[in-house]
Amino acid sequence: MDEDFQARNENVQAIAYNSIRAACNQNEEIYFNEPRQENAGARQINAQPVQNKRRSQKFWKIFAIIIFAVIIAVGAVVIHYTVANKAAVDCTSTSSQNSGDKVTTTTTTTNTPTNTPTNTGTYGTLTNPALSCLDIKNTSGVTNDGYYFLQPSGTVVPFQAFCDMTTSGGGWTLVASVHENDINGKCTTGDMWFSNDLARYSLFSRNWENTNQFGKADKATSADYKNIGYSSIKAANIMLRHVPNKTPVDQSKSFASLQYHTSNNFLGEHGGNLFTTYTRHYPMNPKSTVVTFPSNVDKLVDDIAALSTNITSGIPDFYKYTYGSTTDRLQDGGNGTYTSYGMQIYFGFYCGYNIRYGSEYKCSSVQSLVISRKSHPFIAVIAIENPSLRTSSGQFQIRAYRPSTDSITSYNGKMTEGNFELQYRARCVYGRNVPSVCDVVLAVKNTKDWFSSSTFTLSESTSRNTDFYYYDVYINNYPRRIMVGYTMLSRTGGRLVTKVQMESALQKMLQPFKNYTWPAPCAFNHLVVPVTYTIGESTLSNFVPPSMHSATTTGFLQIRAESYDGTYYAMCPAVKLNNCDGQYICIGGVKNGYTQSNDCNDYTDWNGVTNSPDYHTSKTYAHSTTDIESTIMIFYR
Structure with missing residues (x-):
C-alpha cells in the first residue's frame, strides 16, 4: 500500500x-x-x-x-x-476480523505503531488518535481489547498503546510495566526504572519521577516498559495486573495470577497520573544516611529504677548488695557475695564493652545504646535499632567469682501484656550462708508499636570453673528494634529466688517499657489507597511472604514506602506496609544515594536476601519463583 x-x-x-x-x-x-x-x-x-x-x-x-x-x-x-x-x-x-492476532513491526524510540489497531471505527487510529482508552470507549463505544493510537493533551506524536476495554467497565490504558530481569543484580542495565549503569537513568533521574520512555507495548511482559501516557494521560484510577513473564500482552488477563484496581479516583486528587503523584506529592528524594539512636532511653531506665521498692517487695529478704568503688564491676557485693574480683558484665552486639555502672555507651554501626543504673536491683538496658541487620546476634556475658560448690537453678520463659512480650533467661546460684545471686537477662519486643523483629530468640550457655563461672545469654536471628536488659536479684542467707518471685519482679519492670514510645523508624506520610481484587484474592496469602503477613495489610495499594535506612520504594503492590521491611514486598527500590545501593532494584529483595549477600534471612521472607518471574502491568483509567 x-x-x-x-x-x-x-x-x-x-x-x-x-x-x-x-x-x-x-x-x-x-x-x-x-x-x-x-x-x-x-x-x-x-x-x-x-x-x-x-x-x-x-x-x-x-x-x-x-x-x-x-x-x-x-x-x-x-x-x-x-x-x-x-x-x-x-x-x-x-483487525476486526482477526482480533486475537497480534501483528508487530519495527518500532522506534518515539513509540511509533507496532501492532495492527483493534478498532471498529476510525477513532483511535493513527490519523485520528484518542486522548486515552477511556476516551475511545466513551466516544466510540468500543468493547474490544487491543492496540489503539493515542495522543494525550500536551503531546505531539501519536503512539500505540494496549487498551483493556472489558475489565471492570473497561477503558484501561497500559502505561507501564515492571519486570525483574535479574533478582540478584542491583541497578543493572535491565532495571530501567532505576539504573545507575546508564547515564540517562542516573541516580538523580529516577524514572518513576520523569518523562523518560522505554520498552515496547507488545513487549511489556518481557522487559520494563513506560510510554508517554504515564506522565501525560489524566486519569482517576489505577489497575495492576501480575502475569508470567513473556505472556502475550493481549492475552495477559487470561494468564493473570493477581489483578486489582482502585475506585476512589485518587489520581485525580494528585495531578491525574503517577508522574505528578510522585513529583508533586510523594517525591522519592534520596536521603543521606544520618545515624540516630533511640531517644529517651535514659528516662525509661530511671523509671524502672524508681520502682525499686515495688520490684523487690515480692522477694522476701531481698539483699541490697554493695557496689564498691570500681565502676566496671560489682567489686565484692558485701557479705561474701563474691570473692575479691567481684562480678563483671560484658555486652557485645557488633560493638563490645564492659558495662560501667551508671554510664552510657553507643554503637553507631548498629545504632544501639546502653544505659545502666546502680539501683536495687541493678538494671542495665540496651536499646537495639540494627536497622540494616548489620549483625545477626549479640550476647550478654556475666563473669562472676563464686565457688563451684554453689547450687544452681535456671529459669526461662516469657510473659505477654497487650502488644508487649518479655522473654527471659535466668541462672541462680545459692545454698551457702552468703547472699544468693540470680542473673536475669530479658528482652522486650513490640512488633506493632515498636516495629520489632519477630524472629529473634534467646539461648544460653554456662562455663564453670573452680572459683568463677561464665554465664552467656545470646540474642539470635537478627534482632531489630528490641530492648534487652540485665538485672541482678539476690536474697540473704543463700536463699533461692524462686521463679514466681522472679516473674513478679519482671512483670513490674515491664510497666515502664509499656509506657515507652519508640519513634517510628521510617516516615509514614505515604499514600495508601484501597483496592478491589478482580483476580487472585483467594490466593493472596501466597503472594505475601510468610514472615511479612503480620507486617502487611491486604486490600490496599501503597504509593511510596520507606525503609529503616532511608531507602524509598515506589509502591507496595496489593498491600500496605505496617513496618519498614519494604524490600521484601515493595517494588522500585531507589537507593538513598550514599550507602544503600543494594536496594536499587526492580523487585529489591524478593528472594529473601538482605542487603548483603553475606547475610541471609529466613526464606520465609522470600517470594515464590512464580512471583519473581512475573511482570506487574500498570494501567490508568
Whole structure:
C-alpha cells in the first residue's frame, strides 16, 4: 500500500516538473527569438511596443506557472490523505476480523505503531488518535481489547498503546510495566526504572519521577516498559495486573495470577497520573544516611529504677548488695557475695564493652545504646535499632567469682501484656550462708508499636570453673528494634529466688517499657489507597511472604514506602506496609544515594536476601519463583 502511494506521488511530481520545465523553455524561446529589424531606425521606432509585449508575455507565463504549481501541490496533499485514510480503514477491517492476532513491526524510540489497531471505527487510529482508552470507549463505544493510537493533551506524536476495554467497565490504558530481569543484580542495565549503569537513568533521574520512555507495548511482559501516557494521560484510577513473564500482552488477563484496581479516583486528587503523584506529592528524594539512636532511653531506665521498692517487695529478704568503688564491676557485693574480683558484665552486639555502672555507651554501626543504673536491683538496658541487620546476634556475658560448690537453678520463659512480650533467661546460684545471686537477662519486643523483629530468640550457655563461672545469654536471628536488659536479684542467707518471685519482679519492670514510645523508624506520610481484587484474592496469602503477613495489610495499594535506612520504594503492590521491611514486598527500590545501593532494584529483595549477600534471612521472607518471574502491568483509567 505504501509503495503504491509512493509511486503515485513520484508520478505527480514528475508531471509537475516537466510542465514547469516546458513552460520555462517556451518562455526563453519567445524572449530570445524576436524578429530582428533591418536598421537601427526601425529598431528605435519599434523598441517600446516590443518591450511592452515582452513584459506582458513574461508576466502571464509566470502567473500561469505559479497557478499550475499550486494545483499540483494541492492535488498531492489530497492524494496523500486519501491513501492514508484508506490504509487505516483497511487495518481496522483486518483487525476486526482477526482480533486475537497480534501483528508487530519495527518500532522506534518515539513509540511509533507496532501492532495492527483493534478498532471498529476510525477513532483511535493513527490519523485520528484518542486522548486515552477511556476516551475511545466513551466516544466510540468500543468493547474490544487491543492496540489503539493515542495522543494525550500536551503531546505531539501519536503512539500505540494496549487498551483493556472489558475489565471492570473497561477503558484501561497500559502505561507501564515492571519486570525483574535479574533478582540478584542491583541497578543493572535491565532495571530501567532505576539504573545507575546508564547515564540517562542516573541516580538523580529516577524514572518513576520523569518523562523518560522505554520498552515496547507488545513487549511489556518481557522487559520494563513506560510510554508517554504515564506522565501525560489524566486519569482517576489505577489497575495492576501480575502475569508470567513473556505472556502475550493481549492475552495477559487470561494468564493473570493477581489483578486489582482502585475506585476512589485518587489520581485525580494528585495531578491525574503517577508522574505528578510522585513529583508533586510523594517525591522519592534520596536521603543521606544520618545515624540516630533511640531517644529517651535514659528516662525509661530511671523509671524502672524508681520502682525499686515495688520490684523487690515480692522477694522476701531481698539483699541490697554493695557496689564498691570500681565502676566496671560489682567489686565484692558485701557479705561474701563474691570473692575479691567481684562480678563483671560484658555486652557485645557488633560493638563490645564492659558495662560501667551508671554510664552510657553507643554503637553507631548498629545504632544501639546502653544505659545502666546502680539501683536495687541493678538494671542495665540496651536499646537495639540494627536497622540494616548489620549483625545477626549479640550476647550478654556475666563473669562472676563464686565457688563451684554453689547450687544452681535456671529459669526461662516469657510473659505477654497487650502488644508487649518479655522473654527471659535466668541462672541462680545459692545454698551457702552468703547472699544468693540470680542473673536475669530479658528482652522486650513490640512488633506493632515498636516495629520489632519477630524472629529473634534467646539461648544460653554456662562455663564453670573452680572459683568463677561464665554465664552467656545470646540474642539470635537478627534482632531489630528490641530492648534487652540485665538485672541482678539476690536474697540473704543463700536463699533461692524462686521463679514466681522472679516473674513478679519482671512483670513490674515491664510497666515502664509499656509506657515507652519508640519513634517510628521510617516516615509514614505515604499514600495508601484501597483496592478491589478482580483476580487472585483467594490466593493472596501466597503472594505475601510468610514472615511479612503480620507486617502487611491486604486490600490496599501503597504509593511510596520507606525503609529503616532511608531507602524509598515506589509502591507496595496489593498491600500496605505496617513496618519498614519494604524490600521484601515493595517494588522500585531507589537507593538513598550514599550507602544503600543494594536496594536499587526492580523487585529489591524478593528472594529473601538482605542487603548483603553475606547475610541471609529466613526464606520465609522470600517470594515464590512464580512471583519473581512475573511482570506487574500498570494501567490508568
